[in-house]
Amino acid sequence: MGKIFKFHNDLDTDQIIASQYLLLPTIDEMKVHTFESLDPEFPARVKPGDYVVGGENFGCGSSREQAPAVLKALGVQAVVAKSFARIFYRNAINIGLPVIVCKELPEAVQDGEEMELSLTEGIAKSGGREFPCTKLPEYMQQILNQGGLIASLNRRSDF
């Protein structure tokens, strides 16, 4: 079980990590500024295993990979949203952060509630209810299973 941190529709990557922190040397230096414009306490309150829940078009805007990277570095277990913007979605898979499309859960849960997620079953549970999630295409699931795109590359014998 993990706690839900819920955000609005069209949540853009500038809100996840603002531009002025992107050129800091490391993700660890950036992560203390995660969601600073919306919830400055987020980095202190989020615990490993917690979830970020969004609405439609989560992660729109800039291609900054720092956005999924700071969430992963803070221990966010997965991002669950009604839909994702394509670059954030692809970046998250590439770094091994599960991004799950679930049409019903975001409306049904409140910020601060508990939830759990079974990636293999494609089911999210919260408040005694079950919510079906859209399974990732097999190609992307494989990248995720191997720990991300670079981990999968390192397994190849030709590179």
Add this chain to the structure above:
Amino acid sequence: MGMTIAEKIIARAAGVDSVRAGDIHTVNLDRMMSNDGTTHLTVDMYYNKLKNPQIADVKKMVFIVDHNVPSDSAKTAGSQKKMRDFAREHGIDFWEGKGVCHQIMMEHYVCPGELIFGADSHTCTYGALGAFGTGVGCTDLLYGMVTGTSWVLVPETVRFHLAGRLPEGVYPRDLMLTIIGEIGANGVNYQVMEFDGEGAKTLSVNDRMVLCNLAVEAGAKTAIFEADEIALEYLRARGRKPKAVFHSDPDAIYAREYTFDLSKIVPVAAKPDFVDAVVPASEVCGVHIDEAFLGSCNNGRIDELRVGAAILKGRKVAEHVRFLVVPASREVYLQAMEEGLIQIFMESGAIVMNPNCSVCWGSCQGVIGENEVLISTGTRNFKGRAGHPSSKVYLGSAATVAASAVKGEICTADML
């Protein structure tokens, strides 16, 4: 089965006869661009995460420092040095201080028919020349750099038929913001926007860049125009040749089709904090502004500087307004000097700055403070995009921005 331009480019890059929307293909990338927004992380991963660090084809790589130029802090300087040293060590084409990455790419690299990855969301700009450019993160960029390849889920194409001609005083930026306002911030999520029709023929490469550049603000993977005589003339003038010129087949499949009559478009503005919060500019006239910005990969080319200068000529920037003018590249800057535009801006009281992303990305030049308001020709108006989280950004055309800078509040050019 017929294919669209985007599908034909992916098929060529995948080395197959045909592709269909929804297929996943491994593709050979024609070029990869990376800027200082993420390259320091790419370099770290290259040295620290790869089992066998290598570059498939160094000639495909372009590194461009354009986001924080000149550097705003010692930490930024360190990140940029990492990028600069890596480029020099590996013989990668390297540009610094010479312009916004997409402008540099269009001036010097992009060719019709190419499949290009850029570690920047506005890489979709390259569709103005009939190329498939799309934004990726630094892990994708690294994978492409090492293998020369990547994977692509073939997107559906949505056709935007452009009819008529824009009225005087209305610009491609008004058109594209109108389209985004109508279809929404995820209106074409993971799809390609293909622009065609007689209206498309009235648009220059510069104009087409304005449209394609903002496609990501509607969620598109890319946007594309057919490489017609206008595009090929742009290429010839720069001594480049197309990789391939593709046309969409008459029986190509489109997910949806829209028609926009250019003659009906009016000056518009996007209100804070969403690019699709588009209203007629007349609805926001009178909003007090603290800063105005003319520049960016969307709207910092010679056409827009001419529009701005024509309005500023013989007028003064309002006393309480900082008006930032930022040519998109050195080439644009030199042209503007030759035409006397820089002189006009300086005499009006504008702050003319070096080519870079400037306040459009809100981390370096011209950042705005608590509760301040900016009117901008930049790409985005997200919450805090230009500085303090409580600050507000309105998006408008070069004409609306320049007129507002004079009046000190949002207004359209015809109101001066």
